[in-house]
Amino acid sequence: MIALEKQLKNPVWHSLNETHKKFAVEINGVRFYNPEVCPFGSFEDVGKTVVASNEYVKGTDEFFYVSENQIPLVDDTKVALVKKIDGCQMVLNQLANVEITEKIFPLAKEMMDEIYDLVWMVMPGYYRKRTYEMGKYFGIFRDGKLVSVTGQRMQTDQFIEVSAVVTHPNYTRQGLAKQLIAHTTKEILKDGKTPILHTNKGNLAISLYEKLGFELTRDMNWWLYRKL
Template structure:
C-alpha cells in the first residue's frame, strides 16, 4: 500500500485538501483542526513555504521528517510511532451506550483530549469524520473518532477514556464500532500509536490491527 508510506500527504493534498492550507510541497490542516503537517517528500520538507500559513509559536506534529530544522522553526520533541492497519476481517461489535458526538459536545471532547492527550486534536475535529462517545454522570467518559482520510484509507483517532472510567473496555467497544462502520463503507481502517505505549499497542493488536511500519514523529514550532 504505497499510500501508507506517506498517508498524511495523500490525505492533506488530495482527499482532505479542502480542509488544509499550504503549497505543493507542504500542507497543514486549517486552524482549529489537528495541528498536523504533511510533506510531499519528507526528506525535503520545504517548511519555509509554510511560514505564511502559520503564526509564531504554533506547534505541529510532523511525521517521517528527520533533517535539521530550517531557520524559523524549532524541534521540541522527537520520538517514534507505529502505523497500524486493520487485518482482522469482520468485526463483532459489543453492546455499548454510545452517542454520535456533535457541536453541543465539543467542549466535552476538548476537555477529555486535553486531559488524556490521545494525539493531535482540535475543536473542529468533527469536520473530519464520525465521533462516538459515552456519557456517564454528565461527563464524557470515553470517545473515539476519525481523522485522516486518504482515498479508501480511514484513520481511527482520538481514542480516549477518562481516568475515572478506565478498566471497563469503553474505548475498545467504541473502536470496534468505528471500525465496523468503516468496513461497511468499504474503507480500510488504520491508526497511529506512540511506540512507547505498550498497553495501547497490545489492545490494537488484539482488536485486529497489525503494525505496517514505524514512523519518526516530531513536534515542531514556528519561532
C-alpha cells in the same frame, strides 16, 4: 487511483489530496492542515520544508511534521524542534468479534467542547476543537457525562484513521475503549474503507489493538516544532 500501500506511507499528504482537500494549506509544495483543524504537515520533497515551515508558523505556535522515515529540514532561527515521537502505523487485518454491551452514541457538533476537554485531559497536544470536522465521533456516557470517546481523523478514498481513543481516568478498565474502537472500525468497514490507526512505539494499548485485529505495518514519526 493511487494504491493504498502508497497512501499509507504518507497518510497526511494523501488525506489532504483527497477527502480532506478542503482543509489543505499548500506552501512551497508542502501540505499542511488548516491549523485550526489539525496541526499536521507532510511532504514528499524534504528540500521544500524550510520555506514552508517558516510560512506556516505565522499562523500557529506549534505543528507536527508526520513522516515514515524522512527527517524534516527547518530554519532553526524561526522554529525549534520540541520533540520527536517515535510512532508506528497499524492496519486492520480482520476485526475480532467484540461484544458491544455499552450504548454508543454518535456525537453531534454541539459536543465539540466536551470532546475537546476530554481528549486534552487524557492526551493533550494533537487535538483541536475543529478536529471534530475531520470525521465521525462516537462516545459513551455515564450520568449524562461523556467519559469515553473515539473518532476518525486522516482519511482518503481508501482508508480512514481511528483516532482520539480516550477514556476518563475514573472509567478505565471497563472495556469502554475496546468497544468504541470496534464500533468505529465497523463504521469504517461499512464505508468500504480500510481502518488504520497510529500510536507511539511501546504504547501498552498496542496489545489491545492487536487483539482487535490490527497489525503493525511501519514506522510513522511525529516531529513537533514550535515557533521561536
